[in-house]
Amino acid sequence: MSTFYxxxxxxxxxxxxxxxxxxxxxxxxxxxxxxxxxSMVDYLLRIAQATAPYAAAFKPNVAFFEAQGPExxxxxxxxxxxxxxxxxxxxxxxxxKRGDLANTARFYAxxxxxxxxCDGLTVNPYMGMDSLEPYLEHKDRGVFVLCLTSNPGAAxxxxxxxxxxxxxxxxAMEKQNQKSGNVWMVGGATRSTEQLERIKxxxxxxxxxxxxxxxxxxxxxxVLSVTGPNALVNASRSILYADPEGDFxxxxxxxxxxxxxxxxxxxxxx
Amino acid sequence: MSTFYxxxxxxxxxxxxxxxxxxxxxxxxxxxxxxxxxSMVDYLLRIAQATAPYAAAFKPNVAFFEAQGPExxxxxxxxxxxxxxxxxxxxxxxxxKRGDLANTARFYAxxxxxxxxCDGLTVNPYMGMDSLEPYLEHKDRGVFVLCLTSNPGAAxxxxxxxxxxxxxxxxAMEKQNQKSGNVWMVGGATRSTEQLERIKxxxxxxxxxxxxxxxxxxxxxxVLSVTGPNALVNASRSILYADPEGDFxxxxxxxxxxxxxxxxxxxxxx
Numbered sequence: 001m002s003t004f005y006x007x008x009x010x011x012x013x014x015x016x017x018x019x020x021x022x023x024x025x026x027x028x029x030x031x032x033x034x035x036x037x038x039s040m041v042d043y044l045l046r047i048a049q050a051t052a053p054y055a056a057a058f059k060p061n062v063a064f065f066e067a068q069g070p071e072x073x074x075x076x077x078x079x080x081x082x083x084x085x086x087x088x089x090x091x092x093x094x095x096x097k098r099g100d101l102a103n104t105a106r107f108y109a110x111x112x113x114x115x116x117x118c119d120g121l122t123v124n125p126y127m128g129m130d131s132l133e134p135y136l137e138h139k140d141r142g143v144f145v146l147c148l149t150s151n152p153g154a155a156x157x158x159x160x161x162x163x164x165x166x167x168x169x170x171x172a173m174e175k176q177n178q179k180s181g182n183v184w185m186v187g188g189a190t191r192s193t194e195q196l197e198r199i200k201x202x203x204x205x206x207x208x209x210x211x212x213x214x215x216x217x218x219x220x221x222x223v224l225s226v227t228g229p230n231a232l233v234n235a236s237r238s239i240l241y242a243d244p245e246g247d248f249x250x251x252x253x254x255x256x257x258x259x260x261x262x263x264x265x266x267x268x269x270x
Numbered sequence: 271m272s273t274f275y276x277x278x279x280x281x282x283x284x285x286x287x288x289x290x291x292x293x294x295x296x297x298x299x300x301x302x303x304x305x306x307x308x309s310m311v312d313y314l315l316r317i318a319q320a321t322a323p324y325a326a327a328f329k330p331n332v333a334f335f336e337a338q339g340p341e342x343x344x345x346x347x348x349x350x351x352x353x354x355x356x357x358x359x360x361x362x363x364x365x366x367k368r369g370d371l372a373n374t375a376r377f378y379a380x381x382x383x384x385x386x387x388c389d390g391l392t393v394n395p396y397m398g399m400d401s402l403e404p405y406l407e408h409k410d411r412g413v414f415v416l417c418l419t420s421n422p423g424a425a426x427x428x429x430x431x432x433x434x435x436x437x438x439x440x441x442a443m444e445k446q447n448q449k450s451g452n453v454w455m456v457g458g459a460t461r462s463t464e465q466l467e468r469i470k471x472x473x474x475x476x477x478x479x480x481x482x483x484x485x486x487x488x489x490x491x492x493v494l495s496v497t498g499p500n501a502l503v504n505a506s507r508s509i510l511y512a513d514p515e516g517d518f519x520x521x522x523x524x525x526x527x528x529x530x531x532x533x534x535x536x537x538x539x540x
Contacts, residue, residue, distance in 0.1 A: 024374070026373075061370070061374055063368075063370055063374045063375070063377035063378050063381070064374070064377050066377070066378070066381045067377040067378070067380040067381045067385055068385070069343060069347075069385045069386075070340035070341075070343040070344050070347075071340075073339060073340040073343055074340050077339075077340075097368070097369055097370050097394075098333075098367070099367055099369070099394055099396075100331075100333060100367050101419070101420070101421050102421065102423075103296075104294070104331055104333045104334070105333070107333040107334050107336070107337040108333050108336070108337070110337040111333070111336045111337045115336075115337060115338070115339045116339075124367075124369055124394050124396050125396065125426075125427060126369075126394050126395065126396040126416060126419075126427060126428065127416070127419050127421060127423060127424060127428075128419075128421065128422070128423025128424050128425065128426035128427055128428070129423050129426050130421055130422055130423030131419075131421060131423050146396060146397070149371070149396075149397050149398075149401075150371070151371050151372065151397060151398065151400055151401060152398070152400055153372075153397060153398025153399050153400030153401050154397060154398050155398065156395075156398035156399050156442065157395060157396060157398055157435060157438060157439065157442075158396065158397075158398070160431070160435070160438055161430070161431040161435070165427060165430070165431070165435060168427060168430055169427065172426065172427075
């Protein structure tokens with residue numbers, strides 16, 4: 001199987017987009033008829049199918065499925081399977097932010113790379129490099145390491161120290177990527193351009209997954225000015241709930257198209 | 271509902287033990303007839319029932335269940351339900367090490383405090399205090415924050431900086447616990463006594479969950495000399511697999527009893 005990065009490049013070239021569509025179904029935001037574990041996935045699949053032409057990747061957040069118990073996990077499986085049917089070349093990144101001792105992390109890797117066969121997984125670096133090994137061993141999968149997140153609380157620990165923690169993570173991930181070639185990093189769009197530039201300087205080989213545009217308020221143009229095309233830029237709620245009371249499929253398709261057109265306008269080689 | 275800490279104190283007084291029994295079922299270590307999602311829980315429940323007299327808490331690690339798909343989650347539910355039947359006063363801490371944006375963390379809190387009604391949950395502080403809020407709001411549950419973990423890789427980021435990251439986490443958690451009263455911290459038994467003492471100095475009000483004795487090689491007497499009785503000291507594999515090919519129930523009961531007797535010998539007020 002080719003690497004995640006190779007699949008990303010192929011998909012990016014075909015879709016002419018670096019848009020990652022976050023599939024984070026919050027029952028409180030869903031139309032009333034799409035709030036059960038089963039109907040929730042019907043909603044997501046309709047949106048995924050309509051937005052697939054603009055998707056460089058899909059990123060379901062596992063928390064929303066997990067909270068619904070075993071039925072939620074059945075739904076997660078059905079979502080992956082459904083996307084594979086109509087968009088087999090769009091990589092799926094499970095946003096689960098797992099992190100545990102290597103002995104245990106092997107089981108999380110099994111969960112998201114075998115039980116639910118995703119192409120990539122977000123992970124948390126707090127426990128150190130040995131805790132990431134079980135994911136990194138899967139050379140064909142993308143390992144998306146949290147570096148600098150989009151929430152205000154990121155300042156509490158990630159910005160602490162001189163150089164700050166997120167820079168140490170970035171440096172460690174550059175080193176790791178030189179060895180394994182399957183590392184990505186998460187850097188929030190709500191951070192300053194300088195901070196994202198710092199990450200790119202310290203880890204030039206590591207592509208970025210950038211959440212935080214749309215509902216969280218990050219600016220797409222600023223993000224792209226730093227990352228260039230070697231990135232996935234994520235939007236979730238602003239696509240999923242572009243028009244939840246009206247024609248949610250058309251609303252999502254339109255939101256994804258607008259973002260993609262902005263990307264194409266700014267990234268001339270896309 | 272009383273606080274986690276109050277329930278811990280009651281249970282500790284009754285059991286005269288600070289032993290936390292980690293329920294981490296690795297199929298490769300289980301006897302062949304106990305490797306399916308269903309039989310795995312039969313194994314765990316027999317061990318939990320035999321060791322309950324010595325248990326101040328049970329701590330199932332969610333990864334081992336999650337890797338088995340929806341059936342694994344059914345098993346996780348059955349494990350919690352089973353323990354409640356024969357040991358309703360022993361707190362159950364879900365070891366899931368979750369961490370995400372507050373919007374998403376609400377769903378993880380729902381998972382482990384409602385869908386699977388546990389008494390406590392381990393969480394990861396990397397994303398900062400706002401990412402922990404949705405757990406901390408549940409004043410009756412224990413929120414177990416990773417501080418200094420037992421693996422060698424902990425040195426990569428947790429020991430970095432001056433003062434090191436784990437000390438910043440400890441200080442932040444002391445402040446938080448003064449407000450919410452439901453914080454615990456995870457400090458590995460494999461770390462130096464000085465490091466555990468540093469955590470206790472910076473966060474005197476925060477009880478510790480200490481993994482790493484037994485299979486990971488941490489020393490019980492050293493740990494207890496720092497924590498005193500205001501702690502949960504965890505053993506997993508050394509109890510679960512004390513005699514996996516023979517009488518695994520008697521082996522587990524014996525291992526738990528030996529550890530508890532060591533605790534009682536050292537902590538004279540237990």
